[in-house]
Amino acid sequence: MEDQNANGKLNKGALLRKIKPYLAILSLQFGYSGMYIITMVSFKHGMSHWILSVYRHVVAAIIITPFALVLERKTRPKMTLPIFLRIVALGFLEPVLDQNLYNMGMKMTSTTFASATVNVLPAITFIMALTFRLESVNWRKFHSVAKVIGTVVTVSGAMVMTLYKGPAYQIIKGGGAINHHASATTDQPSEQNWLMGTVMLISSCCSWAGFFILQSFTLKKYPAELSLTAWICLMGIIEGSIASLIFERDMSVWVIGWDSRLLACVYSGVICSGMAYYVQGVVTRERGPVFVTSFSPLCMIITAALGSLVLAEQVHLGSIFGAIIIVIGLYTVVWGKSKDRRESADEIGKGESKDQLPIKNGTKSGSEIFDGIEINVPAEKLKKGEAKNVPTQA
Template sequence: MAGKYKPFLAAIFLQVGYAGMDILSKAALNQGMSNYALVVYRHAIATIVMAPFAAFFDKKVRPKMTLSIFFKIMLLGLLEPVIDQNLYYLGMKYTTATFATALYNILPAITFLMAWILRLEKVNFRSIRSHGKVIGTLTTVAGAMVMTLMKGPVLELFWTKGSINHEAAAKNGTGLHDSIKGGIMITIGCFSYACFVILQAITLETYPADLSLTVWICLVGTLEGTIAALIMEKGNAAIWAIKWDTKLLTAAYSGIVCSGLSYYIQGMIMKQRGPVFVTAFSPLCMVIVAFMSTFILAEQMFLGRVIGAIIIIGGLYLVLWGKSKDYKSPPSPLIEAGKVGSGKNEKEGSDHEAITVDEDAQEKIHSSIV
């Protein structure tokens, strides 16, 4: 039974880690740190930390590197470490940490649609759980649009009333133009990350060494991120200056927790539950960040964002509910009988709806129950 809850606990751990990264990243960016330098330092640290573990633990499971696998790794390093993270940090600069994490909740919807198109996620329109997935996906997108376009009055929270840092609050307050600009960047970043998650799941089928794949992604991301930084910052050497301060702490924390451990853990989760399950827990990160930002960053909380957040959480609950039903349905007795029965019984049993689940899904269901 303990193994049944491991994917849930691992996914929650990822979101707690991401919440800490969002708070630290916003503080570092506010201090003038280049998002391009942050991405490079982040993955360089992740590579150094994770490489010894990959060299030791993956000795027996590491397959031979092929041109096809290397091309996928190059694309993985570009999609998430370079495109997604830089656009996410730029979007956060134009908005707030709370806004960025809230809008990022469209990630499960995008991942679901892509997995559906690529047939990694099954949808049966005669099934209630599939209705939950589709309706939840549309609701999530609607909630994200509400958060982006609807601001509303400022909410005075009881722990900030009368003591909020108005100078910081004014800095963190964003207009509609900046919200739209930041929202577009974050949305493109979400699409890039969804592509990354899908491609990672596909790559793990031919390169099942999780730790080694993590190191390769971080190493390639470091190299590609350096090229992007040199181009975008036009060779400005000042962006690489770093001291023993929040900037270094942000790079170290996000590199170890949110790149090294994150890529490895989400790969392990995807082997059991698929890419959609990995991204379905992102609302937890938003809740943590929204709460912590009012304390640490003195960010303002707007009614429109609260309403949008509630809509997003409701939609994602439906998606997660639909996914959970995929693993809670017990194996059909007809299937079990068909396995030990005659070929005639197997043919007769195939006419029943209960046998529409494939053998791989049945194995996952059985292992989760055990």
């Protein structure tokens, strides 16, 4: 009976470990969807995207820094110059470059189109991860080749969205909490602005993908997610302030009131900077940067519904076709990666029976949970400390 209870607890614990990354990233997609809508509303009330980027990281730093100082005071590694330079680069890639390019592109197109364009992020991340050897492709195995095929399909979908606009449709008739005069000036840009906005959105995705790759490398040298998040927010404040002073000469833009502009700063700072950097860092260490970027289609669907309801936005046929192609390619990549993880678990579990540790009291002391799968770990690997999450014997 005790063995059954122990096995039940073990299975529940393995299941929880398996679904936690999915729940975390799914929650972030809902958070990002809300940010896109609130941010667009704040822009229509005169908010500068440069100032928004600075203020959101001020809020994030205020929230995250106390937790980092207290919870990681004993585990935080020593700061070195190479690590600090990586943090400076991280602060430029995401808080400054990605966010401002994205917001400028969104203002030139629409929130629905912008969130759909983000679907190309997993493909760009996969290409970068392949370049930096964070991912590998075995041309003899179909599931491995599927990752490349899915990447090509995803990029093709992004090209369809960029080159073909098509007729416009309104998902929810009569929507729009914002006045329609403001919507007409912002949500129906010229063809030239639409193309320029698309280029900015794709460029922001490249910057964001670079952020994930560099964050993955940095966490190997500085495995303290909260402290790294606090440092990124601090660098974002400093570098973003410099960029804002260069591009925004009118000092009055720094003044915000108790309206949607303040809400955008607080919401995006807490949810999409502070919490997002931390959660993405944790999941990146466990699953890799490609997994973290693989759930953007959900964000697109939520944002499209909210954009039509709140901002009275129209969805173009080219965006719908392109998004469908992107989703197909995206989940081809995800399927290939899931097969890779299953294969890696099988390879780790391989070993001669004589190398396995003995069974004591019905529990495999040489077993390990890998992505919810219980596998046997060779004794020599266990002695070298290569296995993790191995239950200790009483």
